[in-house]
Amino acid sequence: MAEQILMAAAILIFLGVAFSVLRLILGRTVIDRVAAVDTLTVVSISLIALYAHVAGRSIYLDVALVYGVLSFLAVLAIARYLEQGL
Amino acid sequence: MLELFVYLLCGSILVSGILAVRLASTLAAAVSGGLASLFAAVCYVMLGAPDVAMTEASIGSGLSVLIFLYAIRRTTEKAP
Numbered sequence: 001m002a003e004q005i006l007m008a009a010a011i012l013i014f015l016g017v018a019f020s021v022l023r024l025i026l027g028r029t030v031i032d033r034v035a036a037v038d039t040l041t042v043v044s045i046s047l048i049a050l051y052a053h054v055a056g057r058s059i060y061l062d063v064a065l066v067y068g069v070l071s072f073l074a075v076l077a078i079a080r081y082l083e084q085g086l
Numbered sequence: 087m088l089e090l091f092v093y094l095l096c097g098s099i100l101v102s103g104i105l106a107v108r109l110a111s112t113l114a115a116a117v118s119g120g121l122a123s124l125f126a127a128v129c130y131v132m133l134g135a136p137d138v139a140m141t142e143a144s145i146g147s148g149l150s151v152l153i154f155l156y157a158i159r160r161t162t163e164k165a166p
Contacts, residue, residue, distance in 0.1 A: 017095075021098050021101055024105065033118070037117055037121050040121065040124065044124060044127075048128060051088075054088075060131055062136065063127075066144060071147070074117075074147060074148050077151060077155050078151070081155045082113075086155055086159050
């Protein structure tokens, strides 16, 4: 049962990365690309957490934690840039 | 299954790099450059280097995009 749940999570993460990269390639406006990057950040954090479970190493969770704390910075900077504030 | 993810991440790094070179908008190019760094960080985790991945995630994906946008704002005259 746990194997199937992990496999389903891996397939969902795979599809998330694939479709977000597709949106990044096709994206008409800059906003579409920024939204794709933000989605990819969240998907990457879940991918690191899944890999930490699969590999059985809890030190990888620290990377996901640092990434989750710092990932808002780029999107915040882009938002400030688009509002002529930076 | 793990090899498939590494292939997907490497292909995404390639796509992000090509987009960063080819895109017309400077802002979109900076975003794509940050994304290549993001994928590289996940790739480092999968290759077994979590400390390198932590540094890459904080500096490459967060701080470099910020500095790029600051430089773009300071060196262009008109609004994008």
